[in-house]
Amino acid sequence: MVLDVSERLGFDIKATEVALMARKATALREVGLTVAQYAALLTLRDNPGITGAGLARSCLVTPQAAAAVLKALEAKGLVQRESDDWNRTARPGRLTPEGARILRSADARASRIEQQVHDALTPKQRASLRQLLETCRAALADD
Amino acid sequence: MVLDVSERLGFDIKATEVALMARKATALREVGLTVAQYAALLTLRDNPGITGAGLARSCLVTPQAAAAVLKALEAKGLVQRESDDWNRTARPGRLTPEGARILRSADARASRIEQQVHDALTPKQRASLRQLLETCRAALADD
DNA sequence: TGAACATTATCAAGCCTTTGATAGTTGCCA
DNA sequence: TGGCAACTATCAAAGGCTTGATAATGTTCA
Numbered sequence: 001m002v003l004d005v006s007e008r009l010g011f012d013i014k015a016t017e018v019a020l021m022a023r024k025a026t027a028l029r030e031v032g033l034t035v036a037q038y039a040a041l042l043t044l045r046d047n048p049g050i051t052g053a054g055l056a057r058s059c060l061v062t063p064q065a066a067a068a069v070l071k072a073l074e075a076k077g078l079v080q081r082e083s084d085d086w087n088r089t090a091r092p093g094r095l096t097p098e099g100a101r102i103l104r105s106a107d108a109r110a111s112r113i114e115q116q117v118h119d120a121l122t123p124k125q126r127a128s129l130r131q132l133l134e135t136c137r138a139a140l141a142d143d
Numbered sequence: 144m145v146l147d148v149s150e151r152l153g154f155d156i157k158a159t160e161v162a163l164m165a166r167k168a169t170a171l172r173e174v175g176l177t178v179a180q181y182a183a184l185l186t187l188r189d190n191p192g193i194t195g196a197g198l199a200r201s202c203l204v205t206p207q208a209a210a211a212v213l214k215a216l217e218a219k220g221l222v223q224r225e226s227d228d229w230n231r232t233a234r235p236g237r238l239t240p241e242g243a244r245i246l247r248s249a250d251a252r253a254s255r256i257e258q259q260v261h262d263a264l265t266p267k268q269r270a271s272l273r274q275l276l277e278t279c280r281a282a283l284a285d286d
Numbered sequence: 287t288g289a290a291c292a293t294t295a296t297c298a299a300g301c302c303t304t305t306g307a308t309a310g311t312t313g314c315c316a
Numbered sequence: 317t318g319g320c321a322a323c324t325a326t327c328a329a330a331g332g333c334t335t336g337a338t339a340a341t342g343t344t345c346a
Contacts, residue, residue: 005185008257009264009272010163016276017160018203019283020153025304036332042148053294060161065333067295072331089294089341113283114151120282121152121275129152129275132268133159139263140162140256168334179302196324208303210326215301232311232324 009136020113027109031102032076036061038110040069041095041103044079049092078102152279163256170252174245175219179204181253183212184238184246187222192235221245 005011024035033041036059043058044050050058056066070093073079078099081091095103121129148154167178176184179202186201187193193201199209213236216222221242224234238246264272 005189007261008254009260009269010167010257012273012276013156013160013163015203016279016283017156019280020156023283024153029305034331046148051294060158061332062334063293063295064297064335068332084295091295111151114153116282117152117279118150120278125275125278126152128271129279130155132264132272132275133155135263135268136159136260136272137162139259140159140166172335177301194324195326204302205304206323206325207305207327211302234325 013133013136020117023113024110027113028106030109031106033102033106036065036069037073037078038103038106040066040073041078041099042107044093044095045100045103048094051090051092053090055093073099156276156279163260166256167253170256171249173252174249176245176249179208179212180216180221181246181249183209183216184221184242185250187236187238188243188246191237194233194235196233198236216242 021035024038028035028038039059040055043055047054047058052067052070053063055070056063059066070079070081074081074093077096079093080096080099081093082088084091118126164178167181171178171181182202183198186198190197190201195210195213196206198213199206202209213222213224217224217236221239222236223239223242224236225231226234261269
């Protein structure tokens with residue numbers, strides 16, 4: 001009745017995600033960024049003026065997690081957020097010139113990793129993998 | 144030259160893993176376990192006497208991470224490790240009866256989630272997904 | 287207008303995980 | 317036998333994530 005451990009797909013998915021994260025983390029450490037910080041910068045580049053809450057949604061994390069990353073990026077001077085003079089509700093953030101510079105350098109490294117995965121599969125295989133993962137997510141959608 | 148963000152497979156893999164973890168975490172919270180603790184108990188059940196280092200390898204984490212989880216499980220009385228009288232090198236761990244009991248309850252809940260994913264795919268699709276993920280991992284293997 | 291609801295931001299506490307460093311144990315072999 | 321390499325355990329610090337709770341602002345609509 002209980003699924004055999006070796007039959008569980010979760011392990012394969014996790015193992016792949018862990019391997020990908022490990023490679024990215026190593027590559028990004030050279031430019032002083034964590035994977036979470038890189039993901040945030042990438043999202044800010046494509047969505048200038050996004051709020052912390054919006055960033056959280058894009059990155060699939062809680063607003064609190066996004067806020068912590070934003071705080072670190074602000075401290076590094078890579079992101080600028082509108083001042084919170086007397087409690088503003090939304091505080092849009094955007095890359096600073098330095099943030100954009102660092103991101104270009106980081107993206108060159110990180111996208112190389114993604115490219116390796118990309119190149120290891122044929123277009124059909126990539127489409128198939130996306131489709132299969134989407135099916136898994138659909139099966140996990142609350143029910 | 145740089146891969147378009149929407150084309151990166153990392154996001155799909157991560158999104159699926161996040162969804163799976165979220166569902167499991169919710170299900171396991173009912174029995175007072177975290178996903179990491181559940182994974183450790185499962186590994187201990189199938190490998191009685193495994194060391195912290197071995198557990199770390201099985202769970203794809205560092206020995207430090209495994210040690211932290213083991214410590215929490217010991218504190219809960221779910222795992223027992225041989226005493227460290229004067230600095231033993233390896234300290235094998237195993238489930239306590241209570242640990243085995245909790246694990247059965249946890250596994251019933253967690254494997255139900257895995258079963259949902261399992262059932263959403265045909266045997267061919269499952270094999271295909273495994274194969275594609277394996278190809279990704281191979282592409283990521285240090286080179 | 288005013289109340290209810292949704293959204294945004296934060297503080298706090300607790301876990302998990304990593305890197306880096308330290309130390310004891312075991313095993314192989316020159 | 318001596319010594320080096322590999323393995324095991326553990327402390328410490330830093331990041332990132334979560335749940336839970338609080339507070340201020342926006343929005344909708346009766």
